[in-house]
Amino acid sequence: MHKHATGRRPAETEEPDLGGQLRSAVGRLYRRFRSERPEGGLGDAALAVLTRLHKHGPQTLTELSEHDRVSPASMSQIVNRLTSAGYAVRTRDPDDRRKVLFTATAEGDELAGAARAQRNAWLDERLRALSAEDRAVIARAAALLSGIADS
Amino acid sequence: MHKHATGRRPAETEEPDLGGQLRSAVGRLYRRFRSERPEGGLGDAALAVLTRLHKHGPQTLTELSEHDRVSPASMSQIVNRLTSAGYAVRTRDPDDRRKVLFTATAEGDELAGAARAQRNAWLDERLRALSAEDRAVIARAAALLSGIADS
DNA sequence: TATTGTTATACTCTATAACTATA
DNA sequence: TATAGTTATAGAGTATAACAATA
Numbered sequence: 001m002h003k004h005a006t007g008r009r010p011a012e013t014e015e016p017d018l019g020g021q022l023r024s025a026v027g028r029l030y031r032r033f034r035s036e037r038p039e040g041g042l043g044d045a046a047l048a049v050l051t052r053l054h055k056h057g058p059q060t061l062t063e064l065s066e067h068d069r070v071s072p073a074s075m076s077q078i079v080n081r082l083t084s085a086g087y088a089v090r091t092r093d094p095d096d097r098r099k100v101l102f103t104a105t106a107e108g109d110e111l112a113g114a115a116r117a118q119r120n121a122w123l124d125e126r127l128r129a130l131s132a133e134d135r136a137v138i139a140r141a142a143a144l145l146s147g148i149a150d151s
Numbered sequence: 152m153h154k155h156a157t158g159r160r161p162a163e164t165e166e167p168d169l170g171g172q173l174r175s176a177v178g179r180l181y182r183r184f185r186s187e188r189p190e191g192g193l194g195d196a197a198l199a200v201l202t203r204l205h206k207h208g209p210q211t212l213t214e215l216s217e218h219d220r221v222s223p224a225s226m227s228q229i230v231n232r233l234t235s236a237g238y239a240v241r242t243r244d245p246d247d248r249r250k251v252l253f254t255a256t257a258e259g260d261e262l263a264g265a266a267r268a269q270r271n272a273w274l275d276e277r278l279r280a281l282s283a284e285d286r287a288v289i290a291r292a293a294a295l296l297s298g299i300a301d302s
Numbered sequence: 303t304a305t306t307g308t309t310a311t312a313c314t315c316t317a318t319a320a321c322t323a324t325a
Numbered sequence: 326t327a328t329a330g331t332t333a334t335a336g337a338g339t340a341t342a343a344c345a346a347t348a
Binding site: 035061062073074075080096097098100121 | 329330
């Protein structure tokens with residue numbers, strides 16, 4: 001029941017194809033996330049950027065593109081969708097006029113909060129159904145996976 | 152150093168936004184996976200289908216679309232790319248002529264093996280750099296996440 | 303009628319290449 | 326020259342709607 005209490009050594013039970021299993025699990029879960037596309041008319045990439053602006057404040061294009069690991073040209077088009085829809089605005093950085101700061105508007109902040117809650121609803125329900133120990137495993141794994149994505 | 156040895160009760164330190172953190176980690180890791188686009192000219196969705204045909208044998212369109220949770224129309228276009236490129240073939244099911252079985256060709260089988268190894272290379276390297284305990288956490292989490300994706 | 307699959311169309315997301323503006 | 330950002334263009338992936346063939 002409580003595996004850590006058994007003294008089992010992880011090295012003896014290493015997964016033979018951990019990479020493949022992780023890739024499959026992440027891919028299918030991502031597609032599942034993406035299929036939950038609610039109000040606001042934004043896709044997952046645009047909503048992720050808007051959420052970041054909402055939570056971390058104004059960001060330059062380069063910062064956004066590096067965080068999401070997409071090309072600057074791709075990010076430029078994503079933020080174009082946000083600005084066209086009125087969810088973000090461009091402002092020139094006065095100290096370095098090559099840079100552009102993107103900031104969420106009031107509508108953008110509102111949508112970020114609402115869409116986030118809506119998109120997380122079904123996931124939160126699944127997580128609540130797990131044991132506290134399983135949630136702790138997922139919390140640790142999320143940090144590890146985020147670190148891998150950064151590397 | 153070893154959190155479980157402290158007697159800490161998980162309920163007292165529950166993550167306030169585990170769903171959001173998991174979503175973010177999965178999204179960024181998925182994009183990282185997808186950016187590793189090697190030979191063969193296939194995208195991630197087409198390669199995932201080809202890998203499934205390679206590992207599980209002939210499948211109908213409905214089986215493929217349900218497994219990947221995409222619409223039948225979307226899956227039809229994905230397999231179109233596979234058949235156009237010569238990596239899979241269509242055959243009518245003789246017992247129910249509405250059904251179409253998709254089967255990997257010899258070229259498709261070869262590409263599935265090669266591409267899979269190539270795509271997993273960088274991930275396996277990161278996983279090897281972790282401790283055995285961290286790998287065990289990821290292995291458990293992968294099973295949990297796969298279950299959530301199925302639900 | 304119901305099931306299986308396809309085509310038509312439109313949208314998001316992404317990349318590369320070529321460009322402008324600022325440092 | 327180097328950096329920051331944009332636009333043009335192309336292709337993958339996805340969905341909905343409308344359709345054809347078979348059960």
